[in-house]
Amino acid sequence: MRGRTAEAEFDVVVLGGGHNGLVAAAYLGKAGLRTALVEARETLGGPCGAYEFLPGRRLSFTNSPGSLDPAVVAELDLAGFGLRFVPADPTVVQRYDDGYFLGWRDQARVERQLDAFAPGEGARYRRLVDDLERLGRTLGVSLAEPSPSLAELARRLRTPEDERLFTSVFLRGLTELLDDYLVADETKALLTMLALNAHLVPPSAPGTAVGLMMRPFALASRARLSADDPGRVALRGSTGLPVGSMSAIVDALERCCRSHGVHIRTGSPVTDVVHAAGRVRGVAVAGGDVLSADRVVAAVSPVHLFRDLLDDEALGPEVRRAVASRRIRGSAFKVLLEVDGLPPYADLPEGVSQTQAATCQFRLGGSPAGIERSIHDALAGIPSQKPLMWGLIPTITSPHLTPGDTHLISVNAWHAPYDLREGDWESETDKFGRRCVDELSRLMPGLADRIVDHRFMGPVEIERELGLVESNITHGDMLPGDLFATRPHPEIAGYRTPLRGFYLSGSGTWPGGYVTGIPGRNASRAVLSDALNERKH
Structure with missing residues (x-):
């Protein structure tokens, strides 16, 4: 040897x-x-393992609740090895410049919110989700088997409507697909963040809508679900939050x-x-x-x-x-804040408690056009002026992660390009991290005054510490x-x-x-x- x-x-x-x-x-x-x-x-x-961001503060880099496959949990009896989930409701809070979206498990509540963005938007959103799920069934893609080729998928199409939808999802851009179905920028921004997540690809680019197919493929791979099964929730987070981050x-x-x-x-x-x-x-x-x-x-x-x-x-x-x-084009940036108390979320909708909002994942993102500009800037080596962020406050469900009354706010920010047009991440990390804190303050006013410690990790450090090539979380x-x-x-x-x-x-x-x-x-x-x-x- x-x-x-x-x-x-x-x-x-x-x-x-x-x-x-x-x-x-x-x-x-x-x-x-x-x-x-x-x-x-x-x-x-x-990235999913415990990492000591601050002295004595160990938790995971990733913030993606609800994605662990149920078959893995059941077949390996992970509950028997101590894995527990807290099913949050709502599953996600997304903050816009003006207002919120809350991902309730009750789909009627979701649709009423969308209708408030634009009359009839709830029905348009439901039609999009139903069409994507139908396409998932037609294509018959199983997540449990090696994937078929695009040519094979095309051969499985049976009707002109199948062909139209396949073309929209696989060959056109996400922006076009969302414009075909939806009216409100808020709904489009919600699904743009869901589809693209960590990708450094603008939503106008061909094929970017395929990110919306992962949930339909997962549903088609499983046994038939009842209409009220948590697995049918179109937005991520339906499984819940693992206790312990x-x-x-x-x-x-x-x-x-x-x-x-x-x-x-x-x-x-x-x-x-x-x-x-x-x-x-x-x-x-x-x-x-x-x-x-x-x-x-x-x-x-x-x-x-x-x-x-x-x-x-x-x-x-x-x-x-x-x-x-x-x-490998990556742009992940990490923000970990320890705060002496949780600042209340600003202007929550009536009937939503601070605890409900703080328990689930939060997201901050701009309009679809703003996301497009941000990605183009990052591709040119310019860090986003308005970072997209996905975050959790894991100490809500796992208070043992810190002593006393402090909390941890764990945030993954995007469009911090690995290769910068000017400067380097040794000098830019603190600057970009503080920009993220400023954006977070739109959700949590007074946040900066409550920070007792923090850790900012730029993409070069993320690559070095976690082995993620160019800070790309999906390889x-x-x-x-x-x-x-x-x-x-x-x-x-x-x-x-x-x-x-x-x-x-x-x-x-x-x-x-x-x-x-x-x-x-x-x-x-x-x-x-x-x-x-x-x-x-």
């Missing part, structure tokens, strides 16, 4: 201890395979892995994937040790994997170059050409690769980023299916 000494022998080694790596390892260990998980950082979970998901997965005998090794950067005669043989870690195995699951950024850990012989120089050279764009039978490359888009025993997982595989656990589950199923077939033969 290239002159190295094998340290241990396993059936499978999982490379990368983010949430998808942990999910894959848990399934493999549960199935009885001798499984090892190797993580470069000293802690598990990546999003890092509680990682804590439960770690306990699950250990209960099934998974050997977890942190602080061990992998230096290369070892292979010979067309078969993977394990992974080499810093210091020269090799963890040998006939199967390896790589749950790390494909760019990092193909650039730094694989040689040309593993999968061929063409594939390696194509994946390693992919442009690359999630447009149609980046998702369907192409993620991360057409020849290796189905978790398996031509190198026998070598599998891909993580956010850089189908169905992409966010804290779903689906890529980890799917990769583990591919491993177990192949292992069973090999035993039969």
